[in-house]
Amino acid sequence: MKETLVFVHGMSHGAWCWEEQFIPYFEAKGYTCLAINLPGHAQEGSSKAIRYSLADYVQALKKLVDDLPEAPILIGHSMGGMIVQRYLKMGKAKKAILLASVPPSGVLRPSLRTLFRFPGAIPYLLQGNLLKAFKKYSQLFFNENPLAEVYKPKLCAESFRAYLGLFIPVTHRINCPVLVIGGSADGLISVDEFQQTAKHYQAPIEIMEGGSHDLMLDEGCEKTAAVMEGWIAS
Template identity: 65%
Template sequence: MKETIVFVHGMCHGAWCWNEYFIPYFEKKGFRCIAFDLPGHEHKGSTHRITYSLGNYVQALHQVVEKLDQPPIIIGHSMGGMILQRFLKTGSCKKAILLASVPPTGVFRASLRALFRYLGLIPYLLQRNLLGGFKKYPQLMFNETAGFASFMCAESFIAYLGLFIPVFHPISIPILVVGGSRDGLITVKEFQQTAKQYNAGLEIIEGGSHDLMLDTDYAKTADAIINWLE
């Protein structure tokens, strides 16, 4: 029976971000792939404001996993990585990959860095318009593939606030932490700290952006994940 990978997207994204490159890649490797839209993320480019909590997103992941016959491998990107960490408090999976993930300590440091580096983000933050900020400064997420910014949708500010709450529970399943050396939001040091906290494997993709699955060199990231899974 094929192993199943469940993909959890991050802030302002949707299942589309996996469908571009990662799902075709992993399907060719023999995996069954499931990507789903978190509540309110069903439409590319939507500017409709949403008010879901991070807990709502965690519950959405539980609902996907509960329908499966066997524990899956779960890959969580950015906010999706924090959703995955919170899911593992009561849920389970075979293996977990934290891809450019929010660290267990939360987004406080990442948010401060972004605001100091790009002061133009402050008005968007005050307006609770996270999408506007990311579209003005796509380099926070993308390298050469900034065209994907038009696909991004509005994000719940309530969910964003939930990312400030640290994760304290232990996680015992095998974990791989993957980060890009040119990530505009999370630092290599934070990836290293996440791997240390969870006694996890660590892969730093040289030149990789925050959206590693949409980089031109996405295969470098996918290959690193495959090698670890094998």
């Protein structure tokens, strides 16, 4: 049996985003796959307000990993990448993949860039309603993916408290091997920020040409999965 992979989703997503493409791919390769639903994210499309902190999400990941017989490989997307970074300050993993992850410097620059591009999102931000902003400007996640209209209704409410936690930079290093993967056409995180993440962790980096923020849902997502599997197996 190959390693266990633990997938950690990003803001307003859930385990479903991994179950669409990546989990079938990796299970077919012989991996055991676990996708966590962070607190408040289990119901697809839920608009019910949640008020968890980023630390609550880190604790949820810790609880899952602590129950495993051996250290897994962690794969964190977007906010999930920051959760993985914070967890690995003291937690255990064989390897970690930061997929379109929030950089160690936090979300200040990505947030300002997004509001400059889409000033119509400012009222939603002031209301603390991230879900409405994400649904109105779904290109932040999906670019021109024709399946965006299928995925958009699955997005759920996100904790504004957790979002604020993403502004706090990470200063520690990670002891396990790390791979950084980003999309060249990511609507939220820039290639420069992916490079900063790789430099911070002295990690290899792969930029998927034309890739969106939701690399695991792109039309060409099997290319990203193949890069991940190649690195995991190396």
